[in-house]
Structures are given as structure tokens and as C-alpha cells.
Amino acid sequence: xxxxxxxxxxxxxxxxxxxxxxxxxxxxxxxxxxxxxxxxxxxxxxxxxxxxxxxxxxxxxxxxxxxxxxxxxxxxxxxxxxxxxxxxxxxxxxxxxxxxxxxxxxxxxxxxxxxxxxxxxxxxxxxxxxxxxxxxxxxxxxxxxxxxx
Ligand code: CO
Numbered sequence: 431x432x433x434x435x436x437x438x439x440x441x442x443x444x445x446x447x448x449x450x451x452x453x454x455x456x457x458x459x460x461x462x463x464x465x466x467x468x469x470x471x472x473x474x475x476x477x478x479x480x481x482x483x484x485x486x487x488x489x490x491x492x493x494x495x496x497x498x499x500x501x502x503x504x505x506x507x508x509x510x511x512x513x514x515x516x517x518x519x520x521x522x523x524x525x526x527x528x529x530x531x532x533x534x535x536x537x538x539x540x541x542x543x544x545x546x547x548x549x550x551x552x553x554x555x556x557x558x559x560x561x562x563x564x565x566x567x568x569x570x571x572x573x574x575x576x577x578x579x
Contacts, residue, residue, distance in 0.1 A: 432558040438475065443484055448554045450469070452473065452476075453473065453476035453478070453479050453480065453547075453573055454479070454480045454482070455470055455472070455479055455481045455482070456481075456482045456484065457470070457479070457481070457482070457483055457484070457498060457560075458484045458485075458486050459463055459483060459484065459485050459486070459487070459496040459498075459562065459571070460485070460486050461487030461488060461489045461494050461539065462487075463494065463567055463570055463571060464518060464570070464571065464572060465498075465571050465572075466558065467560070467561075467573055468516045468573045468574070469573050469574045469575070470560060470573060470574075470575055470576070471575075471576045471577075471578055471579075472547065472549060472552060472575055472576070472577050472578070473549070473551065473578050473579065474549050474554070474577065474578065474579050475579055477546040477549055477550075478546050478548060478549060479533070479546070479549060480545075480546055480547075481498065481533045481534065481544065481545055481546070481547055482542060482543070482544040483496065483497065483498045483537065483542065483543050483544075483577075484541075484542045485537045485538060485539050485540065485541050485542070486539075486540075487539040488540065489538060489539050489541075490539065491518070491536050491537055491538030491541070492518060492538075492539040493504045493538075494538070494539070495518070495536040495537065495538055495564050496536065496537060496562045496564055496567065496571065497521050497523070497532075497533060497534045497536045497537070497561050497562055497563055497564065498533065498534050498537060498561070498562060499513070499521060499523060499530060499532075499533040499560065499561055499562070499563050500530075500531040500532045500533065500547060500558060500559070500560050500563075500575065501529050501558065501559060502529065502531075502556055502557065502558055502559075503557040503558060503559045503574075504557075505529040506559045506561050506568065507568070508528065508529070509523075509524065509529050509530060509562055509563065510522075510561060510563045512524035512527065512566040513563035514563075517571065518536060519535065521534075521535045521536045521563075522536060522563040522564055522565065523542075523563060530545070531547070531548075531551045531552065531558070532545060532547040532548070532551070533545065533563075536564060552575075552577045553577065554578070554579070556577070557574075557575075558574070558575035558577065559571065559572055559574060559575060560573055560575055561573075
């Protein structure tokens with residue numbers, strides 16, 4: 431009886447903030463060059479959002495690698511072009527580029543990676559995208575970012 435009450439109390443503590451604000455974002459990618467989301471929501475109230483990218487496929491990262499990059503929508507295309515020159519060693523992301531608001535490393539099948547987005551870099555009046563900057567992927571692997579309070 432005592433144990434049951436404790437479990438209920440712990441569950442309530444853990445689940446209440448998660449319901450109020452989702453500050454953890456999980457996105458899956460696969461061997462078909464797809465993300466499993468077309469739009470994500472980022473909350474300013476989080477301060478920081480932990481983004482986890484999973485690759486549920488089997489292909490190695492030099493063949494079907496994926497990352498996830500956040501930028502303003504107008505910067506997405508030039509950033510992905512600059513990322514190609516940066517190469518796999520730099521995760522196909524231009525170094526120290528202020529247009530890059532956050533990014534993960536490139537991963538292959540079966541891998542997972544997490545990074546943190548600083549919500550101070552996002553505002554509600556701007557349009558943002560997430561995309562994969564692996565060469566040739568950004569035209570398909572992309573989605574819109576909705577910024578909320
Ligand atoms: Co990709």
C-alpha cells in the first residue's frame with residue numbers, strides 16, 4: 431500500500447511539468463531519407479529544448495547519414511550549401527556560422543544524438559525550419575518550426 435502511494439506521488443511529480451511544456455523533442459529519421467515530422471513546436475518558456483535525433487535505419491552515416499539543423503527559413507538553403515563544403519568531418523555544417531541556430535552531429539543507422547537549442551535565439555515573428563544538411567537531403571528532409579510562448 432505504501433509503495434503504491436509513493437509510485438502515484440512520483441508519477442504525478444514527473445508527469446505534471448511534461449504535460450505543461452514539452453521541452454524535449456524527439457525526431458526520427460530513416461533509410462528512406464525521411465524525418466517522421468513535418469512540423470515541430472518550440473516553446474520559448476522552455477528556455478532550452480533538448481532535441482534528440484534517432485536514425486532508425488541500417489545504413490552507415492557516410493551513405494545515408496542524417497543530422498538536424500535549425501535556421502531561419504530564408505537561411506536554410508544557403509546554410510545547407512555551405513554545409514556541403516564543410517564536409518562530413520564537420521557534420522555538413524559551416525563552422526561558427528551565426529545562421530545556424532542549433533544542430534546535431536551526423537549519425538548513421540541505429541544511432542541517436544541529443545543537443546540543446548537555446549530558445550533565446552528564436553522569436554515568434556520569424557519563420558524557421560529544421561532540415562538535414564547531408565548532401566542532397568535538405569529538399570526532402572525538412573519541416574517547419576512553430577515558435578510559441
Ligand atoms: Co538526411
